[in-house]
Amino acid sequence: MPSFQYKARSHRGEAIEGVIEAGSSDLVASRLIEGGLTPIDIQLADEKIGMRTDLADIFPPEVKLVDLITFSRHMYSLLKAGVPILSALTGLANNSHNRTLARTLTSVINSLEAGRDLASSLSQHPKVFSVFYVSLVRVGETSGQLEQVFRQLAAYLEREKKTRDQIKAAMRYPVFVLTAIALAVVIINIFVIPAFSAMFAKFGAELPLPTRILVAMSDLTVNHWQSLITAGVLGVMGLRFYIRGETGRYKWHKVQLRLPVVGIILYQAALARFGRLLALVQRSGVPIVTGLSLVARALDNDFVEERVLAMRDGIERGESLSSTAASSGIFDSLVLQMLQVGEESGATDELMQEVAEYYDDEVEYSIGKLGASIEPILTVVLAAMVFLLASGIFLPMWDMARVALH
Secondary structure (H helix, E strand, C coil), rough: CCCEEEEECCCCCCCCEEECCCCCCCHHHHHHHHCEEEEEEEEEECCHHHHHHHHHHHCCCHHHCCHHHHHHHHHCCCCCCCHHHHHHHHHHHHHHHCCCHHHHHHHHHHHHHHHCCCHHHHHHCCCCCCCCHHHHHHHHHHCCHHHHHHHHHHHHHHHHHHHHHHHHHHHHHHHHHHHHHHHHHHHHHHHHHHHHHHHHHHHHHCCHHHHHHHHHHHHHHHHCCHHHHHHHHHHHHHHHHHHHHHHHHHHHHHHHCCCCCCCHHHHHHHHHHHHCCCHHHHHHHCHHHHHHHHHHHHCCHHHHHHHHCCCCCHCCCCCCHHHHHHHCCCCHHHHHHHHHHHHHHHHHHHHHHHHHHHHHHHHHHHHHHHHHHHHHHHHHHHHHHHHHHHHHHHHHHHHHHHHHHC
């Protein structure tokens, strides 16, 4: 599709320039007008711009969570103000700072102009818009509450971003310490141990076990570093390939919930996400069977997704939501009680929102304690490394000193 360079003015008289992809200059003018701009000049982009575009396409920027939050919030504001969908998308595509998102929105606009609905147009870009995002947009189109769906999506994504940022901040210090320990071990194996090993070899005495372990590790690092690097790279690649598979991903997601220290945080975050999503689909008027399918796909954990889909199957057989949740084996007593009370009172969405807020607070508290929980583990690792080095280096030195004294 050709690119057109345009010059236009906003309703305030501000000069605006940009590049947009379209089938013809008339289509570009129509989009600018729909976006509230007055076209002044439209012409095919020159070759220099085309070269810059091709180079930018080699490494396209990733559409981050904050970009989707901004897009959802702007769509809510524009639709609430009565702006047509095409005009809203055109304005956002022209003003987006993320090139990938701008091109995606341009493709969505072309799909809408071809007669497709918004949800189907968004579903053509699964790397940008998730299945859950597209499904809720479809619900909003069907129910006539599209602007409210975008508001709820913006709030949901904001909470997800906050949780991810908190976990990254809490893990920054432990990762830094572990990296420093790994570098220290490598330096000691390459430079320190060989010097002591040469000195010990001159005496020809039998070395203690800790020293033999250090010398063997040093010889392996110095003499076979190519094999170690190759094995490490192949191991990481093989593990990533296995995790990307259906079976490996399921087992990894199951193990994640049982990890020490971090597992409880991931479990609480999964419960918070489940409560928030279930409340969201309930408020949108989605049937419970369809809603559980949407929630399961958005949980980002195959193990929990399987349990939620089993709940859906139980409801299809005529069982209640609370009984299927109890048989799933992944929910604690609080969630089960809230689901039971919600079924009896007809306020499942409100109670699930309270569950989400409760576990959000629990996640924040657990993340706050994460550093304090990991510090003892790091202390033990450091103590073990220092003990091995000290015993491996100083024991033979003491033996040599004893021999010299005698």
